[in-house]
Amino acid sequence: MPDSTRHLTLANGLQLSLRHAPRLKRSAAALRVHAGSHDAPSAWPGLAHFLEHLFFLGTVRFPLEDGLMRYVQALGGQVNASTRERTTDFFFEVPPAALAGGLQRLCQMLAEPDLGIERQRREREVIHAEFIAWSRNAQAQQQFALLQSVAGNHPVKGFHAGNRHSLVLGNAAFQQALAGFHQCFYQGGQITLSLCGPQPLDELERLGGQYAGNFATGARVPQASPPALATDKPLLFAQEGLPAGAEPALELLIANLGDNRPGSWLDALQQRGWLKGFKVEKLYAFAGQLLWHIDLKLAPDADSDEALKLLHGWFDFIRQAAPTVLNEAFGLLQQRRERSASALELARSDSAGHPYAALDSQTQHALEALLEQLPQRAYGQWQIPAADPLLLDQLPTAQATERPPALSISDLLPPARQFAALYLRWHVPCALRQRLHGVLERALQTMQLRCEQACVQLQFTASGEYWQLRCAGHPAAVVRTVSHALALMQAPDNWQPSPTDALAQIPIRALINQLPDAVLGNASAAIPSGTPDQALLDSAWQHCHWHGLAVGFDASAAQALNTVLQGCPGQGAMPTPAALWTGHRWRHAKVPGSENALLLFCPVAAGQQACGRLLAQLLQGPVYQRLRVELQLGYAVFSTFRQVEGIGGLLFGVQSPHATQAQILDHLRELLGRGATLDTNARQALSEQFDEPAMANADVAEWAWQTHLAAQPDGLLALKRSILMTQQADLDRLLRDLLSTDYAWLCLANSAAPAASWR
Structure with a gap:
């Protein structure tokens, strides 16, 4: 059934765009203000970006702890904003029943912000931390250098992010410009609001009119035309x-x-x-x-x-x-x-x-x-x-074939969703598996480019002694993609490894990429000498063992997949859950970047997963408030519950330009020592996140895969019930366990371990 849309203009001049899409599980709002960094006074670089940050600090009606960010995060949704050259965007996605609450908070914080000077001072330090990270990021600096090739005085060449020196808070002219920018551009005539979800158009229109009508009435403000745009760079x-x-x-x-x-x-x-x-x-x-x-x-x-x-x-x-x-x-x-x-x-x-x-x-x-x-x-x-055949909905012709014993099928994701995922995992004991992985990674690059075009996700990763292939998207596209990928992986046409000169990520992201290896306890080791060739690859495939999981396939698609997997290399096996270590463990990851970064992963036992998830939910607000707002450690601060290699646990991450890794760890320990108070509303909201209709399709598939790796039942209903049964005593008990010296902590940081006393 195709989507239905509606477009109208509210009395205050705001443009409202509505989309009813019955297939969707969630609802979303995207609000665009037709003004950005190039529309701010040139005397105050970063003013527009600074204002975007200030909106999220809460208002009298919705203080920080009940503001848009906390509201959406508590529901397992997504929320963010982006200041571009001539536009500023605010957007969030939540369960349909929560759209009204999110929209009310979004419109209120933009229409009636609190621009108090104290919160400006705190947030300016966050902006400055972002600026430092930007100035040290190779990819960002390469793009900035590229823009300098534009001829003349076009504003794309300028600095618009803001920092401690460009945001002169004590200057009356700056404060006047800040208030004036908000008054001029954050009014009805400058705004386009789009609402999208499974709700009927009339309901979406009612919500849009109720909350977006709070913006002041206005007309579109003409934006100054830019000077000529020219460059002599060939690409x-x-x-x-x-x-x-x-x-x-x-x-x-x-x-x-x-x-x-x-x-x-x-x-x-x-x-x-x-x-x-x-x-x-x-x-x-x-x-x-x-x-x-x-x-x-x-x-x-x-x-x-x-x-x-x-x-x-x-x-x-x-x-x-x-x-x-x-x-x-x-x-x-x-x-x-x-x-x-x-x-x-x-x-x-x-x-x-x-x-x-x-x-x-x-x-x-x-x-x-x-x-x-x-x-x-x-x-x-x-x-x-x-x-492109990957865009076709029809399945390829398949013969009647038995399902490989090493392939498990999950029925968590109904085939009607038209989204399927296949996970294949090989245990590869070959000493040259790292070099072989690089060869196979390169062999798949051409296919991955095609997949990106066709909305298919194809990933080939390595962790410890394992290779993993994940393919997700329309079921017919997944079947065709996997068939081609397996052929390429068994007979690469190029034996050069994938290039290693990719631009460096910021430290915290690089650490996240290394987390699976660290959880498996895979230590860095010298790569044995030897050149990969077809004979070596054939031997590696012959001696490896594989297992897999298919999610979201109906009977016809599963049959087509069975046919494809007859050509899966290796010997079938069942998954072996990763072993959990004991005590505190520190791993030094040598990643590029000058800022200090640390991940703290605290796994919880299978029987405590529900309690661990609730504890992570209750700690999100306090962690953000303490580390980012009060201590201003940096702009990259997060806490969540994460499943890694089948092991679930609390994950905290901080990147800071000034606090050391040991200091970051002390702050996290101090926060855990404060405890957490059970909030029954948060408990109810968390349990509702694990209804399959409320979860993103990819999240359902990933949940099924992680429970498969852990050799646990994949029942979402059991998890919901366990969350609702969690009491204050359970939270207190888990926190006591977490703080004990023999609990399994993993610190992954871009520095060596501090003195032994950190244990």
Whole structure:
């Protein structure tokens, strides 16, 4: 059943966009203010971003502990905001019954913020910590350097994040500018609000009118036109004077650029063995201007001039190609994107005015204008690939085949969701498994690019002695993808490992990536000498053992999957749960970055999972309040419950520019020592998060996989009941256990362990 939409304008000038999507499990709101960092006074860089932060600190009506962030997090939802050049976006996703509460808080905090000077001082330090992290992040600095190649005085070259020095709180002119920016732009005429969910359109309209009507009445404020946009970088494209609809037109072009099947530009680079990495990013779009970049990584022996000639030849081919053929393929892709999108993704797309649809006559005209401005020449041999089979809903033909004994089936996710996930895991005792993993990772890169295009998630990871393949998306696409992936993994066409020169992540994210290895107790070791080859790979597959889990497949899709898995390498086996260590353990992860970062993972026994989840929920607010607001340790502070390698536990994370890892750990220990008070409303809300209809499809699949790894029943109903039965005494008992010196703590940090006394 297709979605139904409605668009209207409220009496205060606010544009309301509504989408009724019966298939959705959650509801979302996306509010766009048509003003951003380039609209703030140039004397105060970062003012718009600073204001965005201040909104989340609570108001008289909804203080911090009952504000939007705490409200959404307590429901297991998502909430965030983003200040761009000419827009500022606020968005959240919650269970449908909670949409009204979230929308009330969002509109109230934006319409009536508390801009008190003390909270400004505290939040400025958070902004400054973000600035320090940004200034030390290689990827951010590379993009900033790229923007400096833009000619003239265009504001995209400027600094707009804000820091302790640009946000001059004691200056009366700054305070006047801050209040004036809010008054000018945070009013009805400047706002587009999109609501999306399974609710009927009339209900969504009632909610939108009730809460969005609180904004002051106003008209759209003209935003100053930017100066000319130009650059001489060969893969940075600055375009001027484009008609309306240029952004959707660019989406079509990007979709074709990312197609790596035969006849495409990427395929031409792959055939020459030149392609190491590829990404296209839109950097700026406003008033007929577009700035976008092709981030292309080529092999050392590649001819970059020839690669550029091929690109220009491909541009020429696309410009002359039949627009109907291009648009039909794009429409099929957009249809899959819309059906795969979450409520939040749909709401954000609607608020930006970019629906998941093929180009209409206006946007097709914009595509013609966009292509005319691109460098082009007749060069190379090209063709438009046929419709991608990964976008087809029909299953491939399959013979009647028995299910492999090593494959388990979970019925947690109803097939009607049209979302399936397959997990395959191999125990690989081969000494060269790390090098072999790099080879297989590279072999799958081409397939992964196709999957990204078709809304299929394909991941191949390594932890300890294990390799894991995860594929999720439309069931037919998963079956086709896994069939191709298994063939590539058994016979790679390139024996070069995946490149290791990727841009460094911020320390806390790098630690999160290393957490599975740390939980398994996998110590870093020298890689044995030897060059991977087909014989070595064949031997590794012959001696490995595998097991898997399929979630969300109906009988027909499961039969097709059974056929594909007849070719799964290795010997079938049952999962062996990871062993839990005893006592406190510290692991030093040598990751790039100068800021101090620490993860504290505290596993809980299977019988205490419900209590552990409730404790993590109750600690979220106090951890954020103490570490980020009061102590201002940094902007990267979080606490949650996480399942890692089948082991569930409380996970705390902090990245700080000034507190040491030992100090961070002391603060966390002190917080745990304060205890937690049972909140029956929070307990009820947490239990409701584990209704399958309330969970994201991917979260249901991941829950099933983690319980499979732990060799535990995957019953969500039992977990709900256990949460509701948890009492204060259970929380106190678990906290006492957590604080005992023999409890299994894992500290993963980018430093060596402090003195032995930390235990």
